[in-house]
Amino acid sequence: MTDPGAVASERALKLKERGKRKKPKFVRQESWKYIRLKENWRRPRGLDNRVRKRIKGWPPLVSSGYRGPKATRGLHPSGYEEILVYNTEYLKDINPKTQAIRIAHTVGKRKRVKILAEARKKKMTVLNLKETREPAEKEKELAEETEEEKLEEKMETEKPKQEEKVKKRRKRTKKQ
Numbered sequence: 001m002t003d004p005g006a007v008a009s010e011r012a013l014k015l016k017e018r019g020k021r022k023k024p025k026f027v028r029q030e031s032w033k034y035i036r037l038k039e040n041w042r043r044p045r046g047l048d049n050r051v052r053k054r055i056k057g058w059p060p061l062v063s064s065g066y067r068g069p070k071a072t073r074g075l076h077p078s079g080y081e082e083i084l085v086y087n088t089e090y091l092k093d094i095n096p097k098t099q100a101i102r103i104a105h106t107v108g109k110r111k112r113v114k115i116l117a118e119a120r121k122k123k124m125t126v127l128n129l130k131e132t133r134e135p136a137e138k139e140k141e142l143a144e145e146t147e148e149e150k151l152e153e154k155m156e157t158e159k160p161k162q163e164e165k166v167k168k169r170r171k172r173t174k175k176q
Helices: 006-020 086-092 109-121 137-175
Strands: 081-085 099-103
Touching: 006 099, 081 086, 086 109
Parallel strands: 081 099
Antiparallel strands: none
């Protein structure tokens, strides 16, 4: 049977998406008029401010009426609850059905690979998967190839130099 909570959250996610389409983009008053003002929302506080007074023809004021459904607040658009992960210890308490992991940006390659391997075993959803590659095997192959190329180039450049040295020696011996 289906879980009633899951059905309700799906319905709430659809409601949130529909509400998001209708919601205006809240911009700071007259940010379109002055370059020095950024579009970041600032609450108008002036006595005669037209946005604060909600005068027709001016942008809408931010209010609680634009809020999304309570069930979807803090959820990722995919419907999962986001959990920030720093190492494999954090994966123990995660429920793969309702929660998804986001690997912290401060985590290095080595730890990231360990976290991904553990997450795959437990069939967890990873939200920031795009920048990861399989571990050092590919990197080692690339490093070996570049080293071989460098050696070949070095040998090719050294051969003509050695030949020139031999020719100079022969010339010296002939003169004497």
